[in-house]
Amino acid sequence: MSDSTTQAAPPALPLAINLQYTKDLSFEVPNGPEIFTALTAAPQISVNIDVQANRLQNDQPHYEVALTLKAEASEAPATEGGPAGRKVFIAELTYAAVVTLNEPPAELVEPLLLVEVPRLIFPFARNILGDITRDGGFPPVVLQPIDFVALWQARRAEMSQTVGHA
Secondary structure: OHHHHHHHOOOOOOEEEEEEEEEEEEEEOOOOOHHHHHOOOOOEEEEEEEEEEEEOOOOOOEEEEEEEEEEEEEOOOOOOOOOOOOEEEEEEEEEEEEEEEOOOOHHHHHHHHHHHHHHHHHHHHHHHHHHHHHHOOOOOOOOOOOOHHHHHHHHHHHHHHHHHHO
16 A cells, blocks of 8 residues: 555655755845834835856756845835835845755756745745844735746746847
């Protein structure tokens, strides 16, 4: 009976996450402390996301995958459609993982590094970003789940257009 259970198990990912860590973390309130009393409405928050993967040694299957989240909050415009007000806060986090690829097919290397690893480490980065904004005196920034497949595909399309126009 254990043989059938073993055979029914899905194949293991050709990927091992060796460690995760906060590579860089910054939080600033450029207009503090007066911004706390000046806020009359919830700030407008913009978020930028980037994923980078780098091989650690040329002859080894070890990579660092870095997920960078940058959240900037500005005062709401004084008039609808007007320019945003002063910066309320800027939070930047680079959360990284060191991973080992276990001989995946060549066509899977990029999606494993730029889609699967970020998907696995994103919840940890999201928690850190929420904690740092809350500890900074603001409501926590809680990011919605990110479609890393769409992000990767958009980046590939952008890169192919750049190469085509060069």
